[in-house]
Amino acid sequence: MEISRDAYRAIEDIVGPEFITDDPAFLDSYAFEWLAELVRPNRSHYMPRPWAVVMPASTAEVQGVTRVCNKYGIKIKPISTGWYHWAAPMKDNDPTIQLDLRRMNRILDIDEKNRFAIVEPYVICAQLQAEVMKLGLNINIIGAGSSTSIVASACAYFGGGPNSYSMGNNSDNLLGQEWVTPAGEIIRTGSLSSGCGWFCSEGPGPSVRGITRGVLGSRGGLGTYTKCAIKLNHWPGQKVLEPKGPPPGYRLEIPENFRVYTIGAPDWDAWVNCYHAIYDNGIGYVFHRQFNLAGADLAAALWLTYIDPKKTLNDVETASKDPAIQKVAEEGRISFQLILAGNSMESIKLQDKVLDAILAQTGCYKVARFCEPDMAEFTNMYMQRLGHKHCNFIWVGGYMGSWMQAGTPDYVRNYIPTAIKGFERDQKSHLLVECGGDATMGCGSTIGGGGYFGLEQFVSYDPNDNDSIDACIKHMEDAIKDAISVGVPAGKEALYLQIGWSDERIWDALSKIPQQFILNFQTKIKDAFDPNYLGDRNYQWIPPGWGQKADAK
Amino acid sequence: MGMNSKKEELMGIVGQGNVSDDPACLNGYAQDQSFALPIKPWFVARPQTAEQVQELVKWANATATPLVPVSSGAPHFNGDTVPSATEAVIVDLSGMNKILKIDHRNKIVIVEPGVTYAELQPALEKAGLRITQPLLPRANKSVIASLLERQPTMIPRLNYSLPEPLRVCGVVWGSGEYSFTGEGGMGPRSLEDQWKIGLAQVNQQGPLATDLVRLVTGAQGTMGIVVWASIKCELLPAARKCFVVKAAQLEELVDFCYRLERLRIGDEVMILNRRQLRAVIGKTNGCGCGCGGADWTVVIGLAGRALYPQEKVDVQEHELQALVKEFGLQALDAPPEVAASLLAVSGETYWKVASKGACQEIFFLTTLDKAPRFVKTVEQVAARFEYPASDIGIYIQPQHHGVSQHVEFSLPYNPADKREVEKVKAIYTAASEELVAQGAYFSRPYGAWADLVYSRDATSSRVLRTVKQIVDPNQILNPGKLCF
Numbered sequence A: 001m002e003i004s005r006d007a008y009r010a011i012e013d014i015v016g017p018e019f020i021t022d023d024p025a026f027l028d029s030y031a032f033e034w035l036a037e038l039v040r041p042n043r044s045h046y047m048p049r050p051w052a053v054v055m056p057a058s059t060a061e062v063q064g065v066t067r068v069c070n071k072y073g074i075k076i077k078p079i080s081t082g083w084y085h086w087a088a089p090m091k092d093n094d095p096t097i098q099l100d101l102r103r104m105n106r107i108l109d110i111d112e113k114n115r116f117a118i119v120e121p122y123v124i125c126a127q128l129q130a131e132v133m134k135l136g137l138n139i140n141i142i143g144a145g146s147s148t149s150i151v152a153s154a155c156a157y158f159g160g161g162p163n164s165y166s167m168g169n170n171s172d173n174l175l176g177q178e179w180v181t182p183a184g185e186i187i188r189t190g191s192l193s194s195g196c197g198w199f200c201s202e203g204p205g206p207s208v209r210g211i212t213r214g215v216l217g218s219r220g221g222l223g224t225y226t227k228c229a230i231k232l233n234h235w236p237g238q239k240v241l242e243p244k245g246p247p248p249g250y251r252l253e254i255p256e257n258f259r260v261y262t263i264g265a266p267d268w269d270a271w272v273n274c275y276h277a278i279y280d281n282g283i284g285y286v287f288h289r290q291f292n293l294a295g296a297d298l299a300a301a302l303w304l305t306y307i308d309p310k311k312t313l314n315d316v317e318t319a320s321k322d323p324a325i326q327k328v329a330e331e332g333r334i335s336f337q338l339i340l341a342g343n344s345m346e347s348i349k350l351q352d353k354v355l356d357a358i359l360a361q362t363g364c365y366k367v368a369r370f371c372e373p374d375m376a377e378f379t380n381m382y383m384q385r386l387g388h389k390h391c392n393f394i395w396v397g398g399y400m401g402s403w404m405q406a407g408t409p410d411y412v413r414n415y416i417p418t419a420i421k422g423f424e425r426d427q428k429s430h431l432l433v434e435c436g437g438d439a440t441m442g443c444g445s446t447i448g449g450g451g452y453f454g455l456e457q458f459v460s461y462d463p464n465d466n467d468s469i470d471a472c473i474k475h476m477e478d479a480i481k482d483a484i485s486v487g488v489p490a491g492k493e494a495l496y497l498q499i500g501w502s503d504e505r506i507w508d509a510l511s512k513i514p515q516q517f518i519l520n521f522q523t524k525i526k527d528a529f530d531p532n533y534l535g536d537r538n539y540q541w542i543p544p545g546w547g548q549k550a551d552a553k
Numbered sequence B: 001m002g003m004n005s006k007k008e009e010l011m012g013i014v015g016q017g018n019v020s021d022d023p024a025c026l027n028g029y030a031q032d033q034s035f036a037l038p039i040k041p042w043f044v045a046r047p048q049t050a051e052q053v054q055e056l057v058k059w060a061n062a063t064a065t066p067l068v069p070v071s072s073g074a075p076h077f078n079g080d081t082v083p084s085a086t087e088a089v090i091v092d093l094s095g096m097n098k099i100l101k102i103d104h105r106n107k108i109v110i111v112e113p114g115v116t117y118a119e120l121q122p123a124l125e126k127a128g129l130r131i132t133q134p135l136l137p138r139a140n141k142s143v144i145a146s147l148l149e150r151q152p153t154m155i156p157r158l159n160y161s162l163p164e165p166l167r168v169c170g171v172v173w174g175s176g177e178y179s180f181t182g183e184g185g186m187g188p189r190s191l192e193d194q195w196k197i198g199l200a201q202v203n204q205q206g207p208l209a210t211d212l213v214r215l216v217t218g219a220q221g222t223m224g225i226v227v228w229a230s231i232k233c234e235l236l237p238a239a240r241k242c243f244v245v246k247a248a249q250l251e252e253l254v255d256f257c258y259r260l261e262r263l264r265i266g267d268e269v270m271i272l273n274r275r276q277l278r279a280v281i282g283k284t285n286g287c288g289c290g291c292g293g294a295d296w297t298v299v300i301g302l303a304g305r306a307l308y309p310q311e312k313v314d315v316q317e318h319e320l321q322a323l324v325k326e327f328g329l330q331a332l333d334a335p336p337e338v339a340a341s342l343l344a345v346s347g348e349t350y351w352k353v354a355s356k357g358a359c360q361e362i363f364f365l366t367t368l369d370k371a372p373r374f375v376k377t378v379e380q381v382a383a384r385f386e387y388p389a390s391d392i393g394i395y396i397q398p399q400h401h402g403v404s405q406h407v408e409f410s411l412p413y414n415p416a417d418k419r420e421v422e423k424v425k426a427i428y429t430a431a432s433e434e435l436v437a438q439g440a441y442f443s444r445p446y447g448a449w450a451d452l453v454y455s456r457d458a459t460s461s462r463v464l465r466t467v468k469q470i471v472d473p474n475q476i477l478n479p480g481k482l483c484f
Helices: A005-015 A024-031 A059-072 A125-133 A150-156 A268-281 A299-306 A313-320 A323-331 A345-362 A373-385 A389-393 A409-427 A466-485 A492-498 A503-510 A517-529 A546-552 B003-014 B023-030 B050-063 B117-126 B143-148 B182-186 B191-196 B251-263 B274-280 B309-326 B336-341 B368-384 B418-438 B449-454 B458-471
Strands: A052-054 A075-079 A096-100 A107-111 A116-119 A174-180 A186-188 A224-231 A258-264 A286-289 A335-341 A399-403 A440-443 A456-460 B043-045 B067-070 B089-092 B099-103 B108-111 B166-173 B178-180 B224-232 B239-247 B269-273 B296-304 B331-333 B358-366 B393-399 B404-413
Touching: A005 A052, A005 A059, A024 A052, A024 A096, A059 A075, A059 A096, A059 A174, A059 A224, A075 A224, A107 A125, A116 A125, A116 A150, A150 A174, A150 A224, A186 B458, A258 A345, A258 A373, A268 A345, A268 A409, A286 A373, A299 A313, A299 A323, A299 A373, A313 A323, A335 A345, A335 A373, A345 B309, A399 A409, A399 A466, A399 A492, A409 A440, A409 A456, A409 A466, A456 A466, A466 A492, A492 A503, A503 A546, A517 B178, A517 B182, A517 B458, B003 B043, B003 B050, B023 B043, B050 B067, B050 B089, B050 B166, B050 B224, B099 B117, B099 B191, B108 B117, B117 B143, B143 B166, B143 B224, B166 B182, B178 B182, B239 B251, B239 B309, B239 B336, B251 B269, B251 B296, B251 B309, B251 B368, B269 B274, B274 B296, B274 B336, B274 B393, B274 B404, B296 B309, B309 B331, B358 B368, B358 B418, B368 B393, B368 B404, B368 B418, B404 B418, B418 B449, B449 B458
Parallel strands: A052 A096, A075 A096, B043 B089, B067 B089
Antiparallel strands: A107 A116, A116 A224, A174 A186, A174 A224, A258 A335, A286 A335, A286 A440, A399 A456, A440 A456, B099 B108, B108 B224, B166 B178, B166 B224, B239 B296, B239 B331, B269 B296, B269 B393, B358 B404, B393 B404
């Protein structure tokens, strides 16, 4: 892994000596990644250590560093806020620079009238939201929460969140973007490329953004995104999200033109029908199934304990045995959160009336305890800012999301019983958190206007207990088989496991995708924009002819 | 290969009756209403299936024959269907006109490229659905062609991205390969097989790390031939009401429209000048368009669907009335013919050519605050050539939740009057150059605009040529267009 000191010196000359390091202590802090233990030898919490960490301050510096990497054959892995183990370098003995973009943290412009903001990659959702809310505007915060980079979700990774139903997925909210390719070229897209401003992501002619955006983006595998413009949406609420009450269950007052509900369903068919009716009636500002991440058996006990300032997590077990809380758990077993917002009082009253009619039609109902002011205000804060992502890890410090195959509500409904049974089965090892078979959560729709989403099964495991890690891996392998048994492709668990696979194993898997056109296309794009193959396989590609090789085996 | 051999091979692919070299037929494709250089194609081939399209493209690769895909009926306007290369074959997709599926539950319709607005909307209406459409499209306009060309649609609140409501496509690429875009790209390459496993072609994103659909939109048929597409529908409104808000100056409407679009009040929202409003309702002479003498009109269509539709319209009406008051404006009931135009397709004579027989358009994207300046630019250029400002139709269509605006100028002229033709041609050239220089974004660079746009945007040209080389390595699809 010894690289010429010349390369180090050349990069140092660009960013300055204080913004490059190969100190192992620093490098390991980048290698330490959530989910690493599921794919690394010896259940290590560490992904491969980067060769150096570099912190550029501008697009020009990113370009300069990229050019040096091309000269010396060093791989490049950009990271802004990071999420999952694939934010780290992929391979041992494959010298990789971790390009940490945290110095590029400016909101460059907020165009209030035309409703877009221009941001650098380390601007996080909470930061931008706080600024635009002062102007009565809001952003779509992705499911991974308010501490995530806007540029990452808009340009390079999944862009869906609780607001995507009303505001659109961030891939659709993306306007102009600036991209430093692995070859070191700066490419700007849409109206920006024509020198006409940041307001449009399409054209001129076909849209260049089409080669890298996709469903999950290139995840740092094909260059570095250094700026983007994001569409802003109307916010009819407070100018400042003033937290109320003691920690950790902060609450947010509910303005008179808002309603905050947790809706329960008697069965999955009613749940699906309710989703369709919400889409058809166009009501709702936030639409998400959030609280069930704690598991259907324990969610009520957890959240009602969480918001009680006199209690701690140690009280959850007792609470879970309380008949009153057990009743809430049953009411909320199949549930989701829905926040209505009106431009006027008339509007919010009508939305309420429509929702009541939908509930009457579908047999769904409001989960009464979760709609009481304390819990509703907590829900409001949780969902409007999505600042509670630490709760994802609340049970034992680690979780892995399986399933989440996306499709129509009926498509999801088809696999949910299998996902539940499978998790129930795997919990019998007593090595995973036993929270009930259903810990599925996800957006009401990941695309604007509704109609498309997946549910992610939150599997909580202890990342410091090898047996628990093994149980989680077993669950992942089981979930893949379970998915195939109901005719759906493997879910997120496969994506996680693949990080630990060899290239050859990944190519074998990719070669089984029924339509190979896309892989051939991406391989040629890779050749064109990353001729030295400095990006990693998060932008998928396959050697020419590999499919035939796999078929011959 | 000679013409006769080519004809025989074409007939072998699409059938004897589906190949034409009749001079009258070929002349119909040799030019359109634009100022594109007329070039006569050698043949018109009319495939009936996706398989035939794929065979046709493979044959074109083998014989180095340019193909020009055409789905809509005449008149054509932008030069994109006029061959830029000699010896071309027009691929007339109008015979592929099946509505493959109406999926009411998921609000998706899947159509072939020959399905027109005049055919689709009544079929959807029977199912209680509709799609958001462009303003008064030609009855024979292909729905797929319109969406692929990113023609603006009228309901900005439903426009989550510019390609909306287009979702998933089946594409025969220039290489002859056939694949699906979006979520369809990861499943089996058969719609029936995808339906069997519950896929509904809803999501335009993908497959993998690409959005292939975005490479065929705005492409003028240069990347691939779309053989089917899924389109997002909406429930047919059960209650509607239409309003107009008028002003003497466009500037007076800008802040109001910003607020209206931000609050997403209403379905259809657009701004028309007096000339264009008259044209929309078919009044070629006099006024009588409900503009009340005002030069500018915002048309706002309110709609209610599903539960309590009338109450939904009432609430929106109250919000609209409060809003206009805030801006010192008035919202008046729209004349019935204006309201009707929001749901209709054009009559037999396309409304844009009704007054003088021909019409040259200039259109681009911008933000609303810049629109008045661009209007002045075009009026000044027209004045230089003594073309009356009152003859210029202007249409501003908010897109993408109102973040971008399609601004369109219509310059009607008499095609039999050579002086008038030359005058409009000169205005088109001069105004386009000035608008580009001032920052108007020609996102759909047809004809002469392509050079204007790509000569200023070397990066887009280079990247698009790279993509073109991948999907159409022999450059057989509509060569000479865009930057290819």
